[in-house]
Amino acid sequence: MKDAATVPLVLAMDAEMALLEHVGGKGASLARLVKAGLPVPPGFHVTTEAYRCFVSENGLQEEILAAVATINSEQPATLEESAKRIGHLFMQGTMPKSIERAICQAYAELGGSQLAVAVRSSATAEDLPEQSFAGQQESYLNIRGEAAVVEAVKRCWASLWTARALGYRAHHAIAPEDVALAVVVQQLVNAEAAGIMFTANPLTGSREQVVINAAWGLGEAIVGGQVTPDTFIFEKASRAISEQQINDKRVMTVQTTTGTREEPVPGERRTQTALTPEQALELAQLGMRIEALYAQPTDVEWALHDGCFYIVQARPITTLHAHEARFEEWNDSLSGDYLWTNGNVGEAVPDVMTPCTWSLIKIFIADTMEPLHLTEHKPVGNIGGHFYLNLSITASLAALAGMNQKQFARISEGIFGRIPEGLEVPGLPLSRWRLLKALVPVAIRLKKRVRLNQKRLPAFIAAAPARCEELQAKIRNVVSSQELLALWRDEITPFFRECCHMLEAGARRDGNALALIRRDLGKLVDEEEANALFSGLSVGQNHLASLGLLLGLAQLERGEIDRETFARTYGHRGPHEFEVSLPRPAEDPTWIESQLAGLREAPLDVNALLARQKVVQAAAWERLRQRYPRKAAALRRRVDRAAAAAHDREAARSEIIRVFWVLRTFVLRVGELTGKGEDLFFLSIEEILALLGGDEVALATVPTRRATYERYSALPPLPALIRGHFDPFKWAADPRRRSDAFDERGQTVPASQTITGFPGAAGIVEGRARVVVSPEEGDQLQPGEILVTTQTNVGWTPLFPRAAAVVTDVGAPLSHAAIVARELGIPAVVGCGNATMRLHSGDWLRVDGGKGTVEVL
Template sequence: MFVLTLDQIGEDDALRVGAKALRLAQLARAGLPVPPGFCVTTAAYRAFLTANGLDAGTTDPDTLAEAEMPPEVVEAVREAYRAIPAAVRSSATAEDLPEASFAGQYDTFLNVVGLENLLTAIRACWVGLWNERARAYATRHGLNPDRVEMAVIVQQQVPAEAAGVIFTLNPLTGKEEEMMVEAVWGLGEPLVAGRAEPDRYVVNPYDRAVLRRELADPPMMLITANEGGVQEAPVPADRRGYPVLDEAQLLELAELGYRVQAFYGYPQDVEWALADGRFFVLQARPLTAFQFDPELGQWTSANYREVLPGFASPLSLSISLEREYGRALATLFRDLKMGEAPPGTIWGRPFFGRGYWNVGLVKRFAAVIPGFKERTFDATVGIEPTYEGDGLTTPWTPRTILRALPVLFALNKRYTTCWQEAAAFAEHFRHEEEPAIAAVDPAALSDAELTDWVHRMFDLHGQANHVSITVTLLATQAQDDFELTLSHLNQRLPPEEEPIAYGDLITGLGDVRTAKPTLELWALARQACEEPEVAAAVVKGEPEGIPRRLQATPAGRAFWAEVEAFIRRYRYMSTVDEDLAVPRWDEDPSFVLVTLQAYARAIGRDGITPPQNPAQQLSTQREAAQAAETRALAALSRGWRRLWPFARRSFRQQLERVRRYVWWREEMRVVASMAFYHCRRFFLELGRRWATAGLLREPDEIFLLRWEQIEAALEGRSGPEEIRQAIERYLRLRTAYRNFEPPGVIGRGARIATPEPTGGRRLEGIPCSSGRASGPVRVVRSLEEARALREGEILVAPYTNPGWTPLFNLAAGLVIEAGGLLSHGAVVAREYGIPTVVGVEGATRLLRTGQVVTVDGTAGAVKVIG
C-alpha cells in the first residue's frame, strides 16, 4: 500500500512507514494526543524510483527533485488528503533508533496547503534522504545509507501558540527525577533547528514540582501564514517578559512527557505543541545524548549488578546498599588506618532504580597503598576504563611507603583476622542462630512480637552482610596485590612462554559452597536417568508438570522426595538472593525443575554423559591450578631468582591468601543468603498483616518501601497515605525506566553512547576463566529464557549470582555483561573450567540467540564466527 493512516499502522510496519511514523502510531493507539494524519509508505518511494528509472544511491539529488511522481501514488495521496493545512515530515527506516536519533538530519515542511504543494513536499522529503549530511550521519552510526528508505508523515498542522521539546531525563544532569522543558512562542521549528533561544524549565514529575526557570524573552516568533507556509512575527507585547508556560501548564506537560516515557520504558525526546489549551505530541524519539553533573564524582554498578540486578526493591537497596555497604567500607578504612570519611558521606545509592557505589571515593582511599593502579582496580570490579594508561597510580617511593606503613601493617593484620571472624560467624550462625530462627513461625506471633522480630531480622541482615562485604573488600585487595606480583612474573618470562593466567591459579578451590547445588542437582539428574519411568517423567513435558508426573509411580514418588529434600536444603536460594522481594526456591521451585530437566536431557541424549560433568570438571580444575602454580614457582627458581627464596615464599603466601579469601567470599555469600531468607519470611508476614489492615494492596508491596518508611509506620510516625504515596512514586519511576539500561559508570568516566562491536564481529571484556569454546549463542535474561538453554550453547547473560550457577553446567562458555574477576559467576566458572568473559558491556543486546561465537576466556574476547 502507498498510504496508511496512523490507525492502520501496525507493529510489523516499521520497514513500510519508518520509525518516526510507527512511534506516532503507537502513541496514538495508547491514547496520547497525536495530531491525526497518514503516512506515505516506502512502497510509494520505491515506486517513484522505479517509475523514473532512478538509483537513489548514485543519482544526483537535483535529478531526483525533478522526477515525476507515479500517478498511482498521486491518487493514493489525493484520497487520503483532506485539504487542510498539513505538517509534512520525513520518516526514514533508520530514524529514531536507540543508538542514533537522526534528529535534524531530514526535512520538515509546515503548514502545507493544497495537493500540489503537498506532493512537492513529499518529493522533497524523498530527495532529502540523499543529502550528504544525512548520508554521513548514517555512515558514522554503522548504517549503510544505500539501504535506508524514506516514508513521509502527513499530519494536521497544529496552529501552535507555544511549542518546544521536553527531555524526560534532564540531559544536563542525568537526574532521573528531573525533566527539562524548552519552550518558545509560536511554532517550535526555530527551536528544533537551533535558531531560537527558548525558555528552559526543570520539572520533577514524580513530586509535581517546578524546580528551576530560565526565561529567554525573544522578540520574534514563527507562526503559520494564511496562504500557507510560515512567517516570522513579533511576539505580542502582552507576552513579552512572561514565561511561555505557567506552573500548571508545566506540570501538565511533564505528565504528558511521563506518559510517553512510561509507554516505552526509557527516556524520550518529545516535540510538543500547545493550541487552544491542549498539548499535542508531534514527535517522540529515544533520548540518546545526556551527561551527568560533573560534581557527582564516579559511581558504578559493578558487583551490585550481580547481587541486586535491574530494578531492585527499595527495601533491599535501602538496607544492603545505602546502609550496610557504607558502614562496612567506612569501618574497614578506619581499621586499616586509611582515614575517616567526612560525616554524611554517601557510599551507596540508587540511580534509575539500580544500585551504585561510590567508586571514585573508594579509589581515593585505596590509592594510599603503593602499587595501586586504577586500571587493575577497574578490571577487578568490572569497570571498562575510559582513560589512557593505568589511570590513577601510586608509585613505590620512600615517601609513599612511609605513608603507607601503618596501612600495610593493619592490612596484613586484617588479612589474618577477617577470615577467622567470618569462620566464627558462619559457625555460630549455621549451628545455633539459624536453627533457632527457623523454628519460629512468623504467622504465630502477635503484632508486638512480629515487630520485635522484624527489627531483629533487620539487625541480622546487617551483621551477615557486614561480614560478607568486608570479606569481599579484602578479597578484592588481596587479588590486586597478587595480580601485581603475577604481572611482574609474566613480564620476566621468556618470549616463547605463554603468560601464566590468573584464572588458572585461582581455580580448583574445592568445596565451594555456591557450586554444591550444581553437583547435587547433576547427581539427581543422573539418578533419574537410571530409572526409565523416572527419566520419562522428568524429561518429557513441561518442567512444571514434573511433580505431578513423578507421583504416578512408586519410583517417581521416591525420587520426588529426594528432589524435595534438595529444595529444602537450598531453600534460601533464588535467582536474585540479595533482593528480599524475590521468592526463594522453597516458594517457587521453577528454576530447579527447569534445570533438572535440562540436565536429564543432556545426560540422556544418546546415552552419553557430556563433558560438562561437574565432578570431572572440578577434578580437572584442581589439576590445572596445581600445574599453573608449579609452573609459576619454577619460573621463580630460574637464574638469579633461585638465590632469592623470599620471592617464592611471598608468591605462595599471596596465592594462598587470595585463594582463601575468594573461597570465604563464596562461603559468606551463602551464609548471607540464608540470613536474607529468614528476613524475607518475617517481612512478608508483616506485609500480609498490613495488606489485611488496608495499608498495602498486596503483601509483596512491603518490599516497595524503604526501611526507614517501614520503621516510621511501625512507630506510628506515618500512616496509610504516606505509605501509598511512597509506593506509587516508586512504581511510577520503575515504569518509566523499566527498559532503560543505565551506564555501568555514572559521573566521571560514564559511557553514554550505546556500545557497538568492533566491525560487528568481536566483543571484548575481562578474561575470567581460561580456555576457548565455540557454540551457538543463547541469550538468557530471565528464568523463562533459561528454559531454552541447551547443552553446548554459549550462555550470554546480563549478570549471574549463586542462584544462576546450575545453568553453567550446560554451557560450553559464558559471556556476562556485569562482574569482574571476583564475581560469583567468575569463581564458579573457574571451578568448572568453563571459558568465561565478564564485563562485556551490552552483550545481551549485541549478540543474538543462534549466532555462533568463540569465547576466549584467556584473552577476554568473544568473536562472532557465524
C-alpha cells in the same frame, strides 16, 4: 514484647526507639532526618511514656474521659467547657520527680542552664493520612531555664485537650483513649531567615519543581500568615531557579529575652531577597535529599543561621492529587558529577530493586562501608532502580596515596572492570586535608573491628544457618504487631548488623591477594597456564559457596540428598537472591525442577567437570615446579592462603543472603498481620516499622512506587559505568546508545572492531551464540552453545555445564562468571562492555578465554 515501662521518659533525637508511638509524628520525622545525616538542630524527645506517667500519677485519665463524655457535637460550647476543665487538671497536676529529672538532665546535656530551646508538641494521632499538618497542639519558642522547659512540656501536654483539638479528633473519629502526646525539645535556631519548602509544586501538583517560601527572622510569621514571603521555584531536571518573586516583607518574628514577638522589618530590607540564588539552590538540593529519604513529596520547615541551613521539620505532602503522582524518580546520578559503577555489585544485585530491598541494602552498606562523614557525597546510589557504587569517592581516596587516574584504573579493573580510555573519573571537590580528616579515624576504627571479626568468622559461618532458621520460626509464630516490632528491634536487627560486619571481615581478608598473585604469575607463565593454576579451588567438600547451588542440584539429581536438605542448605541462593520481594528457590519447586531438567541435558555432569579441572590444575603446578622450583613453592603457599580467604569471603556472602531470606520472611509476616500483603515491598524498611507502630502515611505511595518499579523494569540493562547526570529513558530511546559506558559530556568511548574483555577462563571454543537476558530465559540455551549475557551471579551457575563458553558485558578477573568458569574449565571472556548489543543469537563465534577476545566468524 517489652513492658511499656521500659520505654524511657526521655530519648535522644536519633534513638532506635524514636518511633511514632513513643515520640509522635513530629518526633519520629525528626529522628528519621537525623539518622539520614541531614542538618537538624540538636535536641531530645520527651516520650509518650512520660505523658502517661504524668496522667497516671496525677489520676487524670478517668476525669479526662468524663469531661470528653460531656461533649455534644450540636453544642459547640461544650467543647470549650470540656477543654477548660481538662486544661485546669493538667496545669494543677504535679510533675513527677522522675520526669523532671530526666528532662533537666537532657536539657543540661544539650548545652546549658539558659540555652534557648523550642518546645513543640508531637502527637501520635495528628499525622495520619489526609490529616497532614493539622497543627492541633501548641509549640513554645525561646524557652530558657530548666523550670521553664518543664513548664512548657506540661503546657504542651495540656494542649492535647484544647477545644480545637477535641473537635478535630471528634471529626476524624479518633478515640480519646488512643491519643498521647510526646514533646520535642530542640535548640532554637536564631534564624536570620526561615520559611517553608515544598518538594512538589502545591499549586500545580508538578513533581518536577521545588517551591521555596522565605522571609526574615523566625518562620512563625510565614506559618501564621503575617507576612508575604519571597518565592523561588527550582526545576529538578535543570537544577536551576526558573522563577523568583521578591515580596514586601513587612514583619518578622524575632527572639526576645522572654520569648518571641513580631516586629517591623527595617525599610531597606523589606524588598531585599531573603535568600541569594546560591542559597536557594543549596536549600532546594537539601529538599531533594529529604524527598528521596521519604520517597515522596515533602513539606519542609527550614531556618538559616550564620550561612548554614537547618531542617526544623519535614512531613509527606498528602494533599496533592493521586492521579498527578504518576512516577517517582530513582536517580542518584542527578546528585552531582561522579563516575558510578555497578561492576561487581551488579552481579550480586542485577535487578531493579523494590524500595524495601534498597532500604535494606543501604543498611547493609552503611554497616560494611564505614561512613566517612562525607554526607554530601553518596558512596552508593540508586540509578533507575539499580545499585551503583560511587567510584569518584574511591578514586579520591586513592589519590591520597599518590595514585594517578591510570594507576587507579589499573588497580580497580580487577574488581569493578575496565574503565575505557577517555572516560575520566571526576574527583570529589574536597581538599586533601578534608579527605584525610574523614579517612584516618575511620581507617583506625575499621582495622580494629575487622581484625576482631576475622577471628570470629569461622564460628559465625558455622552457626548462622541455625540462627536464621530460628529467627524465621519466631517470625512465623508472632501473633501481634508489637511483638513483631520487638523481635525486629531485639533480635533481627542485631543479627543483621553482625552479618554485615562478618561479610566486611571476610571481604577484607587478603582482599587483593588473588590479583597480586595473578600479576606475579603473569611474569612467569601465559594466561592459559595462570588460569589452570588458579582453578580447582572447589574440589571435594570444601567448595566455594558460589558453586554450592550447582553442586546441591547435582546431589539432588543423583539422589544423594532429599528436597528438604537441599532447601535448608542451598535454597536461599538464586538469581534474585538480594531482592526480598521475589521467592527463593526453596520457596519455588518449579524453579528447582527446571534446573534439574537443564542439568540432565549437560554434556558432562558437574563432578566430571571438576575432576577434569583438578587434573589440569595438578599438571600446571607440576610444570611450574619443574621450571621454577623455589618460586613455585612460595606461590603455592600464597594461592592456598588466598583460596582459604576466598572460601571465607564467599561463605560470609552466602550467609548475608540467607539473612535476606529472613528479612523477606519478616516483611511477609508484617503484610499478614497488617493485611497489606505484598504491597509492603514498595515501602522502605523504616516505613514498614512505622506501619507496625500504627503510622500508615507511606501506604499512599504504593501505587506510584509500583508504577515506577514497573517503568524502570521495562528498560534494557543500564550501562556498567555512568559519568554525570544520566536520563535512563532518553538513553534507552537512543538507537546509538552504548551499553558499557555513558558520559554526560557526550564523549563517546570508541568501540573496537573486535570484542575484547578480560581473560576469565582460558580455552578456545567455536560455537553458536545464545544471548540470554535473564536466568528465567535459561531454557533457551542449548547444550554446546556460547552463553552471552550482561552479567551472572550464583543463580546462573546451573546453566554453566550446558555452555561451551561464557561471554559477559560486565565483569572482571575476580567476578562470579570468571571464578566459576575457571573452576569448571569452561572458557570465558568477561567485562566485554557491549557484547549483548553487538552479538545476536545464532552468530557463530570464536571465544579465546586466554586472550580475552570474541570474534564473529
